[in-house]
Amino acid sequence: MEKINIRRTLELMRYDLTINRKRYLTSLVLVVIFTAGFMLWAMRFAMHANMEGQVDIDSRSELFVIMTGTTLCYTSLAFLLGLLTQVHDYVLCDKQSRQAFFMLPVTNAERFVSRQLTAVLFLLAMPVLIALARLVSLAFLPLLGSVNAEAVNGFMLWDILTNMKQHFLPENLHFENSGYYASFLFLWGAFTLGAILFQKRSFAKILFCVIAYVLIGAKILMHSLWLGIVPVSPTALWWAHGLLWLVGGLWLGYRLLARTQLTRPGLLKR
Amino acid sequence: MIEVSHLSYRYGRKRPAVFENVSFRLEPGRIYGLLGKNGTGKSTLLYLLSGLLFPQEGSVKYHGLEMRERRPEALGDLYLLPETFRLPNMSLKNYVRLHAPFYPNYSEQLMHSSLEEFDLTPDVHLGQLSMGQQKKAYLSFALATNTSLLLMDEPSNGLDIPSKSQFRRAVARAMTDERTVVISTHQVGDVEALIDRVMIIGNTRLLLDRRAEDITQRLAFRMVRPDETATPIYSQHTLGGEAGIFTRQAGEDETKLNLELLFNATLTAGERMEQVFTNLEK
Numbered sequence: 191m192e193k194i195n196i197r198r199t200l201e202l203m204r205y206d207l208t209i210n211r212k213r214y215l216t217s218l219v220l221v222v223i224f225t226a227g228f229m230l231w232a233m234r235f236a237m238h239a240n241m242e243g244q245v246d247i248d249s250r251s252e253l254f255v256i257m258t259g260t261t262l263c264y265t266s267l268a269f270l271l272g273l274l275t276q277v278h279d280y281v282l283c284d285k286q287s288r289q290a291f292f293m294l295p296v297t298n299a300e301r302f303v304s305r306q307l308t309a310v311l312f313l314l315a316m317p318v319l320i321a322l323a324r325l326v327s328l329a330f331l332p333l334l335g336s337v338n339a340e341a342v343n344g345f346m347l348w349d350i351l352t353n354m355k356q357h358f359l360p361e362n363l364h365f366e367n368s369g370y371y372a373s374f375l376f377l378w379g380a381f382t383l384g385a386i387l388f389q390k391r392s393f394a395k396i397l398f399c400v401i402a403y404v405l406i407g408a409k410i411l412m413h414s415l416w417l418g419i420v421p422v423s424p425t426a427l428w429w430a431h432g433l434l435w436l437v438g439g440l441w442l443g444y445r446l447l448a449r450t451q452l453t454r455p456g457l458l459k460r
Numbered sequence: 461m462i463e464v465s466h467l468s469y470r471y472g473r474k475r476p477a478v479f480e481n482v483s484f485r486l487e488p489g490r491i492y493g494l495l496g497k498n499g500t501g502k503s504t505l506l507y508l509l510s511g512l513l514f515p516q517e518g519s520v521k522y523h524g525l526e527m528r529e530r531r532p533e534a535l536g537d538l539y540l541l542p543e544t545f546r547l548p549n550m551s552l553k554n555y556v557r558l559h560a561p562f563y564p565n566y567s568e569q570l571m572h573s574s575l576e577e578f579d580l581t582p583d584v585h586l587g588q589l590s591m592g593q594q595k596k597a598y599l600s601f602a603l604a605t606n607t608s609l610l611l612m613d614e615p616s617n618g619l620d621i622p623s624k625s626q627f628r629r630a631v632a633r634a635m636t637d638e639r640t641v642v643i644s645t646h647q648v649g650d651v652e653a654l655i656d657r658v659m660i661i662g663n664t665r666l667l668l669d670r671r672a673e674d675i676t677q678r679l680a681f682r683m684v685r686p687d688e689t690a691t692p693i694y695s696q697h698t699l700g701g702e703a704g705i706f707t708r709q710a711g712e713d714e715t716k717l718n719l720e721l722l723f724n725a726t727l728t729a730g731e732r733m734e735q736v737f738t739n740l741e742k
Contacts, residue, residue, distance in 0.1 A: 198532065201561045208558055209548050286546040292512055295536035295562050 194303055198296050202304040205294070218315065222322050461608060461640060462486040462509060466518035469501075469508060478504050480664040481518070488608065489637040493655035494644040495723050500662050502644040503543065506611045509642070510540045522609070536563055538609035541602040543617060547594050549587035556582075556601065563605040570634055571604035577630040578623065592618050599627065603634040610634075610641045616650040624650045648719035658719070660726045668726045670737065672717050678736065680708040681718040693732050694725035707736055 207214065296304075464484050470477045478501040486492060486509075496502045507513040508520055511527035511534065520527040525534045548555065560566040575582055578596035586594060595618050602610060616624050624647075631641060631654060643651050658675065660668040684695055684702040692704030703718070705725050726733050 195532070198562070205558050208550070208554070286542065286544055289512065289540070289542050290545070292530075293510065293535065293540050295532040295534075297530075297532055300532075 463521045468517035492642045496661040539607045541612040543613040565606035574600035694729045
């Protein structure tokens with residue numbers, strides 16, 4: 191593992207945020223518009239869903255649709271943000287940018303940590319953006335027609351987004367698993383498409399997506415097995431599942447960056 | 461300071477070799493002129509020296525550090541000024557504020573003096589500058605990084621006539637005994653007076669690597685006289701007559717280094733040139 195110098199990492203983060211500030215700001219505005227659009231749609235057309243208790247939640251089959259929709263929305267946002275800002279790849283978009291970026295005297299680990307910190311920054315900004323989007327959608331709602339009881343229930347989407355954790359508890363996994371995995375498959379599908387469209391030659395990225403698909407498949411299999419046969423507490427399983435994603439995601443991300451940031455002939459060709 | 465040993469490099473297995481078993485050293489306090497025909501690998505060599513590309517065989521060591529490891533200590537002590545570049549749309553002050561912290565020896569004073577040399581002020585906005593002015597601002601920053609190794613790829617491209625001499629003065633001013641500058645160029649006239657070591661590459665190897673003063677001590681660059689008795693090592697037709705390179709005779713005045721002639725001679729009469737230097741070394 192390479193050394194990480196905090197000062198250099200923060201300088202790199204400042205460099206990234208400053209160089210890409212217009213792209214980041216545009217993306218944030220797009221996130222607000224996208225979320226507001228989704229909320230408007232949900233408030234206008236969402237089915238009647240009373241979510242006061244777990245019994246209500248379990249009894250309503252249409253909630254599954256909402257869950258899938260919100261998960262899709264959430265992951266799409268993350269994807270949209272990632273794609274538009276090209277959090278990992280903007281600086282690699284052309285030969286000149288790659289040269290400038292690679293000549294900066296920092297380690298790959300510092301580049302990775304700096305990018306992760308930027309991602310965390312955006313993650314922290316997400317609830318604020320969603321709240322903002324909600325305000326925007328509230329302001330626009332009267333333009334679309336009268337607010338009825340069903341539309342009011344749409345606001346519960348906010349609760350789903352903010353209290354998502356409880357829906358990912360192992361006991362609920364059977365319920366929302368499909369939406370969860372569907373959303374991730376959608377995310378990675380879009381990611382692969384983005385990789386093909388925007389980085390035609392980036393085989394490493396496509397390979398990374400394939401690995402991600404395999405991991406998701408393995409995780410689905412693992413869950414099915416664990417839930418059925420392994421006698422572990424739900425909480426332990428939840429933490430194991432979270433930890434696996436955190437470690438696996440970070441490791442894969444690091445390997446990807448370490449791999450692509452080793453400047454190879456291909457990186458200087460275009 | 462930079463030790464290149466048995467370096468071999470090719471862009472892909474099926475592509476022809478750019479370098480095969482090339483070895484040389486870059487010493488501090490010198491300005492190297494890197495010359496070569498189009499596509500012979502001048503830029504590639506700069507990328508290899510700066511750790512942007514990795515040799516398939518051999519090594520590039522900077523103060524003992526392998527460049528392929530891309531250690532921040534090594535990268536922070538060298539600067540590559542590429543031929544083509546894209547500066548962000550921001551003020552020069554902001555650009556410096558963002559980039560300078562990565563270079564521990566960055567000198568604000570050198571930045572100001574270089575900008576002054578190029579008739580620029582520190583408060584310019586990069587997005588509002590012409591390409592040539594951008595290059596001057598970028599050159600100023602490259603010089604101000606004060607790195608021990610400065611690699612410049614076609615630095616005088618895009619500079620107007622007065623700026624070329626400003627460039628020479630700025631580089632000369634930024635030179636120190638600890639600093640090494642490598643200038644890769646086709647514009648030999650722009651750097652003739654500046655360089656003190658000539659490197660010519662071609663046919664996957666280093667064809668010539670000599671100090672300018674050694675070259676002018678051993679070779680004479682002059683017009684071929686009508687009553688010439690000595691056979692030139694190389695000659696070519698020019699507008700002013702037949703220009704040639706001769707072995708310098710005892711008592712003959714030292715002539716000015718003619719890089720264009722030397723370059724053509726090395727490419728077309730490489731063996732004879734090599735022979736002259738080898739014979740004189742014996």
